[in-house]
Amino acid sequence: MKKHNELPTEHNEPLLSLLNKAIKFAVKFLAVLMVLVIFWGVADVLYVLYHQLIAPPFLLLSLSDIFKTFAAFLAVLIAIEIYQNIVLYLRTDVIPIKLVIATALMAIARKVIIIDFKEITPMYIFATGFVVLALGITYYLLSKETG
Numbered sequence: 001m002k003k004h005n006e007l008p009t010e011h012n013e014p015l016l017s018l019l020n021k022a023i024k025f026a027v028k029f030l031a032v033l034m035v036l037v038i039f040w041g042v043a044d045v046l047y048v049l050y051h052q053l054i055a056p057p058f059l060l061l062s063l064s065d066i067f068k069t070f071a072a073f074l075a076v077l078i079a080i081e082i083y084q085n086i087v088l089y090l091r092t093d094v095i096p097i098k099l100v101i102a103t104a105l106m107a108i109a110r111k112v113i114i115i116d117f118k119e120i121t122p123m124y125i126f127a128t129g130f131v132v133l134a135l136g137i138t139y140y141l142l143s144k145e146t147g
Contacts, residue, residue, distance in 0.1 A: 027090055034083040041076035048072045067114050074110035081106055098142045105135045
């Protein structure tokens with residue numbers, strides 16, 4: 001993969017070099033924290049699923065239970081996408097715009113899947129639809145550009 005130097009670690013200026021190394025360390029620390037969040041999220045998925053399955057009626061899920069389980073799954077998948085963003089940034093020193101847009105699409109999809117139409121306003125639905133449309137168009141244009 002091509003290495004970019006938007007955040008080079010070597011400078012003629014010692015202070016900038018030190019600060020850029022500190023930022024690299026912070027990004028690596030964020031990657032470690034994100035892995036912990038992913039494992040915590042997997043444990044949460046298991047916890048939610050277990051509690052939904054043992055509640056009466058035993059081993060049956062209602063539609064709202066399924067949506068709660070989907071929400072927990074999607075939260076973990078979003079965390080994995082964020083981790084991939086961090087790793088890609090560490091490898092290339094470039095913010096992976098297409099992956100960031102894909103992550104945002106997944107996050108808004110999660111919101112749409114778990115939305116409770118009884119408790120939201122029509123303006124919220126229109127705004128959410130606009131965000132989905134804008135992100136979808138952006139992702140399409142980025143995909144078309146990169147091939």
